[in-house]
Amino acid sequence: MAEVIKLQTPLTDEDVMKLKAGDIVSLSGVIYTGRDAAHKRLVECLDRNEPMPIDVKGQAIYYVGPAPAKPGKPIGSCGPTTSYRMDPYTPTMLAEGMKAMIGKGPRSKEVVDAMLEHKGVYLAAIGGAAAVIAKAVKSCEVITYEDLGAEAIHKLEVEDFICFVAIDAQGDNLYETGKLPYMHE
């Protein structure tokens, strides 16, 4: 394993720009959750010229709908969901100052272009390692959209949440280059 880069939220442009596709990061601090339904509502706020209920400036949004917490635990299993479903909303979120997205799977060209423009980074967490990831979550509270259940926006405090830099702010994309050494067609 390569060297692990420590990253503390909230993130600055400088934090983001030093990350390169393929780097491994250990993320600590506060992050916010959001999936399809929450993104739709956030972006609809802006369409109505209303402020969003959370300030995303410098923040990392984790695409996750956690399983319910068992008694005595802060959260249930909580691995990433597939990110492309959030692609339609992502350029707007980046324009609002969001710095990092945590999910799994490839993104659209529009998202990558917006990452270049607004200096954003896309981190891949390990899909299906949800019970292990839950151990990195120290606290969890619902911030807004409680009616959405697992899809509500939660504020998580994480410690050493391990992710890969999948697409960096220069547009280098591990979903395109990672497979090249192993392709035999």
Place this chain on the structure above:
Amino acid sequence: MRELQAGVITDAIEKLCMDAAYNLPEDVKKALAAGKDNEQSPAGKYILEQVCDNYVVAAEEEVALCQDTGTALFIIEMGQELVVTGGGLVDAINEGVRRGYTNGYLRKSMVAEPIFERVNTKDNTPAVIHYEIVEGDGLKITLLPKGGGAENCCACKMLRPADGLAGVMDFVVDTVRQAGGKPCPPVVVGVGVGGTSDYAAYLSKKALNREIGVHNANPNYEKMEIELLERVNNLGIGPQGLGGVNTALAVNVEYFPCHIASLPVFVTLNCHSQRHKSVEL
């Protein structure tokens, strides 16, 4: 005729939902551990190590392997000499799902209607249920908790008979290529060939139920499965789509007779959290 109380079915399904969500089948664990050992990509190796740790933690702590505990997809094989008493079979199944997902701290992922409202039913019901009426008086219940990310990568193609083996093989490989990192590779690929489009879809789900490493009894299909697995793994997609030699753990093909004009193919992808559990009552 044998009688079986609906309540017995509900109790069994409640346990089955939790067991399937917490405990990965032995064959899947073995395949993931082998993948971890032979993975050439350092990132891929690390991912598979985490995935192997994950099935240990989930079983020990009795928590969900993946937060997406899926649509509760059932295959019910019911003997024609069995009568369910004390309530309806469908209600008994859904009550079991309701209790299993609630008491097991599993995520409820079903919305009541797909387009206009999309309001969560809050108990993961209704289940999606396939029925097969078989000889005898037994009841075999198989649960495949089907996660959304991988299910979204399914594909159907109605090929021409002239497209033949090459057409089927290319379509399966293309489907995996198109899916890339989205379905949480290394995946298990279920392929249904023949029947009608809907029946091919069912066969592709049924194919996921087969133990990893066990091939179709028809030697032509066995050869096809082996070649497909090699081609899919040569795509280089790797664990989580970040590159590597483990793109799929298995390709399982099931077939059925079909119309002279048709060659239906349905491909279902399942994530590495290849959950399936059965119980016989």
